Amino acid sequence: MASPHINNQKPDILVGQTPECDFSDLQQGIDALATLPEELSKTIFILDGEYHGQVISRLSNVTITGVGSVRLTAGHGALEVLPSGEERGTFRTATCFIEGENVRLTNLTIENTAGPGKQAGQAVALFNNASNATVTNCRLLGYQDTLCTGPLPPFQKDGTPFVSPIEKEISYSCQIYRNCYISGTIDFIFGGAEAWFDHCQIHSRASEQGYITAASTPEGQETGFEFHNCYLTADDGVTNVFLGRPWRPFAKTTFKHCRLGNHIAPCGWDNWDNPANETTTDYREIDSTPDTTNLRPDWITTVETND
Numbered sequence: 001m002a003s004p005h006i007n008n009q010k011p012d013i014l015v016g017q018t019p020e021c022d023f024s025d026l027q028q029g030i031d032a033l034a035t036l037p038e039e040l041s042k043t044i045f046i047l048d049g050e051y052h053g054q055v056i057s058r059l060s061n062v063t064i065t066g067v068g069s070v071r072l073t074a075g076h077g078a079l080e081v082l083p084s085g086e087e088r089g090t091f092r093t094a095t096c097f098i099e100g101e102n103v104r105l106t107n108l109t110i111e112n113t114a115g116p117g118k119q120a121g122q123a124v125a126l127f128n129n130a131s132n133a134t135v136t137n138c139r140l141l142g143y144q145d146t147l148c149t150g151p152l153p154p155f156q157k158d159g160t161p162f163v164s165p166i167e168k169e170i171s172y173s174c175q176i177y178r179n180c181y182i183s184g185t186i187d188f189i190f191g192g193a194e195a196w197f198d199h200c201q202i203h204s205r206a207s208e209q210g211y212i213t214a215a216s217t218p219e220g221q222e223t224g225f226e227f228h229n230c231y232l233t234a235d236d237g238v239t240n241v242f243l244g245r246p247w248r249p250f251a252k253t254t255f256k257h258c259r260l261g262n263h264i265a266p267c268g269w270d271n272w273d274n275p276a277n278e279t280t281t282d283y284r285e286i287d288s289t290p291d292t293t294n295l296r297p298d299w300i301t302t303v304e305t306n307d
Helices: 026-033 275-279
Strands: 012-015 042-052 055-057 062-074 096-106 109-112 126-136 139-141 147-149 174-178 181-184 186-191 194-198 201-204 210-215 225-228 231-234 241-244 252-256 282-286 301-303
Touching (some): 012 026, 026 042, 026 055, 055 062, 181 186, 210 252, 241 252
Parallel strands (some): 012 042, 042 062, 055 096, 062 096, 096 126, 109 139, 126 147, 126 174, 139 181, 147 186, 174 194, 181 201, 186 210, 194 225, 201 231, 252 282, 282 301
16 A cells, blocks of 8 residues: 555545454545545555445546445435425435546446335435546446436526535546446436447336436537447336437437337337427437337438448
8 A cells, every 4th residue: 555645544445244354334534534645646445345425526537446345335215305494406315426536437336226216206326417427347236326427417497506515616528337237217317428348238227208418518518428338228127218319408318339229119219208308408329229210200320330
């Protein structure tokens, strides 16, 4: 491990339940590293086990890696009533919230156990509000709103501000998800990031109706969600799942070289009950399997290159 710094806190720590570990609680470890200079590289290794409770990290230049089977769980839903009498709301439900720059998550399961949206409301597993974030070999498990990719829109649809743990507002975020498994029911990958999903399994859980993405791509941003070589699967009996609907009018989402299960609705996409969104969204499918070029409505771009 690296030598201690001026406050005697090492930049590389081990979290686990055994005596040789630096911390038994992940949040304690994160808080300790927060005393170090932001520009310093930091590393957290987490030993095999389940760690319960919400995690908030504002660390920059940090890598958090699970060793073995590491599961981070919490069970907060948007409908939960807080001691103040107000509802928790979507953006305070996250099992894991991250912001900062240059963040790496590897080999973690992050799960919100609150349950389906009908009983819990929205329930976020990972709220990724970091800039330049890479998530590799991770499992993100939930139901409604599993993965939130910042930035959030400026305001909620009713014009009120969002209530969230965000301290550092960002207008742009680049995120990469590699070899991940992401499960959910409704809008379970959503937000405004430029986010690349590479060789990920996107799994729809049982629900009366499903929506995979709900992008809120800021107007003028070149790219939104990009799914490349991903595999879209579902629980047995699941049907009528849409690839996406626009959380905001300029949503951008592309599926390229992806394998689509038969749970995907024939029309593929939804306009969120607003035909005007069909003129502003940018939804694309390139070389889908099976071929979808003759199934989608005319406001969707479909390309079959036979590459």
